[in-house]
Amino acid sequence: xxxxxxxxxxxxxxxxxCTKQFPTSGGETYFAVRDIDLKVEPGRFVSIVGPTGSGxxxxxxxxxxxLTPSFGEVKSFGEPVAGVNRxxxxxxxQDALLPWKTVIDNVSLGLTMAGVSKAxxxxxxxxxxxxxxxxxxxxxxPHQLSGGMRKRTAIAQAWIVNPDILLMDEPFSALDVQxxxxxxxxxxxxxxxxxKAVVFIxxxxxxxxxxxDEVVILGAGPGSTVVGSYQIDIPRxxxxxxxxxxxxxxxxxxxxxxxLKVEVSKTYENAMAEEGEAA
Ligand SMILES: Nc1ncnc2c1ncn2[C@@H]1O[C@H](COP(=O)(O)OP(=O)(O)OP(=O)(O)O)[C@@H](O)[C@H]1O
Ligand SMILES: [Mg+2]
Numbered sequence: 001x002x003x004x005x006x007x008x009x010x011x012x013x014x015x016x017x018c019t020k021q022f023p024t025s026g027g028e029t030y031f032a033v034r035d036i037d038l039k040v041e042p043g044r045f046v047s048i049v050g051p052t053g054s055g056x057x058x059x060x061x062x063x064x065x066x067l068t069p070s071f072g073e074v075k076s077f078g079e080p081v082a083g084v085n086r087x088x089x090x091x092x093x094q095d096a097l098l099p100w101k102t103v104i105d106n107v108s109l110g111l112t113m114a115g116v117s118k119a120x121x122x123x124x125x126x127x128x129x130x131x132x133x134x135x136x137x138x139x140x141x142p143h144q145l146s147g148g149m150r151k152r153t154a155i156a157q158a159w160i161v162n163p164d165i166l167l168m169d170e171p172f173s174a175l176d177v178q179x180x181x182x183x184x185x186x187x188x189x190x191x192x193x194x195x196k197a198v199v200f201i202x203x204x205x206x207x208x209x210x211x212x213d214e215v216v217i218l219g220a221g222p223g224s225t226v227v228g229s230y231q232i233d234i235p236r237x238x239x240x241x242x243x244x245x246x247x248x249x250x251x252x253x254x255x256x257x258x259x260l261k262v263e264v265s266k267t268y269e270n271a272m273a274e275e276g277e278a279a
Contacts, residue, residue, distance in 0.1 A: 010078030012087070012165050012197035013040040013063045018072035020058050031223035032058045036072070038216065038226065040197050042164065047200045047208035049260060050218030051267035056201045060167050063199060064090050076165065088165035093173060095154035097142040103153050104129065104138040110161035128156040132186070148179040152186070159190065166191075166198045173203065184211060185240045192237060205260060209234075209252055210243050217259055220266035228259045
């Protein structure tokens with residue numbers, strides 16, 4: 001199994017002055033995000049919350065090295081990110097399980113692609129499947145799994161390669177409320193003591209506060225930028241099933257929502273104005 005690469009100095013993820021622009025079909029330039037500064041220390045759990053279209057996925061893609069910023073710099077552990085960020089695993093909103101491979105082969109993928117023998121990869125995968133409660137489902141295909149089981153498979157798939165950074169783009173948004181809370185609890189249990197940095201994207205402020213050390217708020221687009229950053233000083237370990245009643249949670253939620261709702265309203269008003277223009 002590949003060992004975690006030695007942690008060199010610096011932030012796990014460090015975006016400095018990052019702007020991303022895209023050409024539009026009309027030949028103009030669209031600024032998705034502008035001047036993003038984001039620093040994530042090793043071992044920290046940071047969530048990014050913002051209205052739809054505010055550039056959350058764009059930021060994650062830049063951290064992953066899947067998109068290059070138009071201006072600014074992306075570093076990971078002190079090294080400029082050029083090409084795919086090898087220190088990071090990515091968990092997409094729609095999990096990326098291969099439908100023609102069994103659960104165990106899906107989980108083994110990162111290891112076999114790194115040259116680990118199939119036997120060794122399978123033995124490590126079995127350890128992970130046990131960890132995520134899928135010990136008896138190794139030979140199933142993805143379509144034979146529930147939504148929660150698919151997410152557990154995707155988590156095992158992302159963690160088995162022992163990355164220093166987990167980039168998660170709304171990983172639980174498609175799940176029902178109860179399954180989602182169970183998955184959030186399981187994620188925190190895995191993450192605690194792991195030393196891994198997590199950058200977690202969500203629309204759901206409750207989820208962001210419950211999980212994170214820090215919540216970063218993105219403003220309305222176009223040209224979104226960071227409009228607020230909040231330290232979540234709720235003690236750990238946290239029991240996510242009861243956390244919403246914690247007075248500190250309630251106070252933080254009120255404060256952060258006060259900021260976020262301004263941006264959500266702006267996004268809504270912009271969308272209505274565009275519709276009006278188009279009509
Ligand atoms: N490849 C692309 N080409 C052109 N425009 C793009 C491209 N990728 C993203 N955009 C635009 O950039 C903006 C930010 O997109 P992004 O997907 O990062 O937002 P988001 O915050 O993740 O939204 P959501 O919450 O809906 O997932 C959007 O207006 C989107 O249309
Ligand atoms: Mg997105």
